[in-house]
Amino acid sequence: MNYPFLPDRASDFADKMDPVFYILLGLTVLFTVLVLSFIFVLALRYRRGQNVNRKNPRHHNALLEMTWSVIPLILGLGVFVMAAIPYASVYHPPKNAIEIFVVGKRWMWHIQHANGARENNTLHIPVGKPIQLTMISQDVNHGFYVPAFRVKRDALPGRYNTMWFTPTKIGKFHLFCTEYCGTNHSEMIGSVYVQSPMDYAAWLANAGQEVEARHQSLETLGEVLYTQLACGTCHDKDGLGRGPTLTSLYGSKVMKKDGTSTIADDTYIRNSIFNPSDDIAAGYQQVMPSYKDQLTEEQILQVIAYIKSLNGSPPGARHLPNPGMSGTTGQKKSTGHGSISAPTQPAAAKTAEPSQQKKSGVDTMAPTDTLTAPKEATTAGKRI
Amino acid sequence: MSIQQAPAPDTYVKQESEPVKNYLNAEHTVASWLLTKDHKRIAVLYLISITFFFIIGGVAASLIRAELTSPHGRLFTNDSYNKLFSAHGIIMVFFFLVPSIPATIGNFIIPLMIGAKDLAFPRLNLLSWYLYTIAGGIALTAMIMGGVDTGWTFYTPYSSVYSNGQVVMTLIAVFIAGFSSIATGINFIVTIHKMRAPGLTWFRLPLFIWAHYATSVIIVLGTPVVAITLALVAVERVFPIGIFNPAQGGDPILFQHMFWFYSHPAVYIMILPSMGIISEVIANGSRKRIFGYELVAFSSLAIAGFGFLVWGHHMFVTGESVYLAMVFSLISFLVAVPSAIKVFNWTATIYKGNVTLHAPMMYALGFIGLFTIGGLTGLFLASLAVDVHLNMTYFVVAHFHYVMVGGAIFGFMAGLHFWWPKITGRLYNELWAKIAAGIIFLGFNLTFFPQFVLGYLGMPRRYHYYPPEFQAWNILSTAGASVLGVGYLIPAVYLSLSLIYGKKASANPWNAVGLEWQTASPPPTENFEDIPIVTWEAYDYTMLPDVESDLDYSSLENEGSVSGVPAGGVK
Incomplete structure (x- = not known):
């Protein structure tokens, strides 16, 4: 058995992070050795009974103390900057990702x-x-x-x-x-x-x-759900239904009833399906029920993929994000920001039954469940 | 010699007919202990209680290490393992580390050090011990009734919705233990403000007092936050109110903010008192005033202040705002400065000192080395990109054990040995103490150093199944834990034996300055016959003659030669 001392290095982020790690390691070794040697040498040299010069002991020295306060501060700030730069880049995925x-x-x-x-x-x-x-x-x-x-x-x-x-x-x-x-x-x-x-x-x-795969794209799967759940009854293509149209929704700015606005990103759409009363689009009434117990997280991702495709790209065409598509580019940005700002879900969800929240979801790992109509049985897992 | 003798420190000379009254032999009934208002007796009660919990937490740790010798988790089921590390964390953090030094050594020594007859609120002090004991009892009951598997961090929504252990009962236990901390903190703040002896100005205070003052401020400001946070978890668990559970409109990250707002400063609750002890011991072991006293005192306050502003560094991978993460990272680097100042100033104190490597001094020097490593590895976790890799791995486990065990427990052991003669009136076996200190140092490093490597390799914490290539490092760590375990048993034996067979201690066995050494060992119930008047600066070792301490045993032959600090001053 091989017992490695160092981990594999297999990404660009690892290439950026490892140098900072080794600089820190070097500083740690340097300061530890420095402190330990001083302790060792001083404690031996000034042992009781040693005949050494103990005259004029100093009890403070402003310059010395300033020096050993400022040097760690400068070194620390340097490391801070080196480590912050690669970290911040994680928040900005490239468009061709x-x-x-x-x-x-x-x-x-x-x-x-x-x-x-x-x-x-x-x-x-x-x-x-x-x-x-x-x-x-x-x-x-x-x-x-x-x-x-x-x-x-x-x-x-x-x-x-x-x-x-x-x-x-x-x-x-x-x-x-x-x-x-x-x-x-x-x-x-x-x-x-x-x-x-x-x-x-x-x-x-x-x-x-080798895996449970479907030769249907996420958009197609999302469209199946859209049809099964009859979303189109209210959210029709022309915006004439009881709810706002989903065409060209993704990445656009949504005016809300309370006068504020938001960008329709993944987090917004997910929350609007699970907690419809949180953000009501201007000009519409709150009539939509929550789909919290009918859609799994995988299915939500499929529905979002379908809604994205309504921005103009034919379903199934989007294997890789296309920078030319306004929805997709908007999604890149907004997902990045979505990870920063928490979706606030105030009062609305309080009515939920507590017993329904205690689902573990362990049963939903069967790969077929996302294709079939949502069944209570698939989500009503036992509380582990 | 112009030094006065300490007032009849003990009854070493047998022909004295009546033993001198002290806090231990003043009364002998059980009620006189359980209803005592004497800070010294309460400290002893606390010492017994935290030792009990340390043993339980230690047994859990041994079982964890035994399990990790195999990558396949052969000894325990998943649930049992999860409950084991949760029990280890909860007991060690809330029932050992947080109260360890303040409630025992601090409780005993602070009034003696500032020349007071007791703490400001003796009844509150007793209440604090009862709250602690009740909380501990509830926590143990919860463990016996099935335990919890949430980890000591109680992250939501796992703790508030999914876990089916005794979560609420454990939360109640930690909640009550929090109030015991708060009571101690308030007591210390008021005592240090109002009950210092005449002449004992703020800048004449021993650094132990400064450290406990800073600690108490953190306790009083931080503990209520974690108390209400844990109460909210219990509320969400019991009632259909969504606070942290996103399925009910709550926010799981909110819990982490509130939890770490206390729990990061809690690290300083554990380490600052330890630093106070190190200052006392280094000064005595070097027979010299601490170098840069003012800076060391202020660095305690700076650590307490900055400590409240760094909690977000536990959350760099939760997707928090990149700007927020940068602020938390930057402030975390700033905390390193006062910590570094302390380390450098302690080291500089030894320069031109007159060094005695007694057992407390060995622990103190060990503390400096281990705390340096613990502190510097903290910077890895404060560095944003590096933390992305190391967060939640064994690197974190190794880091905080270097700070908690290498820091807090080494400080505790230094203080326990340093003041043991004062607390018990007996001398322990110095040779065994030095051997134990060496074994603990070696065992500790062997246990936790391999965990740094494991963390960099990527082994996540709270895993009892792991890829087989990590096994060698885990076996090394477990081997170290066995050595460490033996290291802890030795002091348990010789300290216990010293209670019966130990030589009687004089008032000032270390030949140390400080008011606590002016009164008898063990001290009388009222601490001082007359309240001392302080006319000297802290750690003024120039006013003491350079005599050997009691522990060279030769001095015991002529007991009277070891003496206390003159009340009137020598200069």
């Missing part, structure tokens, strides 16, 4: 690719391409962590978080859950497969062989 959706639930990682390929506890990505992960949790807090990439972000219930990185090395790497999530937390582990672009393309086209 491949977007993949991650749903954490006790105790597995569920991954959806844009073309509808789905996998559990594995993630297949191509080397050398920026990858953007948009993640959410169906139950408690989870943490998505790939040590070889040095990246980690919490998958939280009720809000989307994003992170991005570019894998630089082909191989298989550990995927861990780092936010404690209950009984099987330490079994919520998986593998990230970084593949050559050719292998990745083959995997993506053919994903059904």
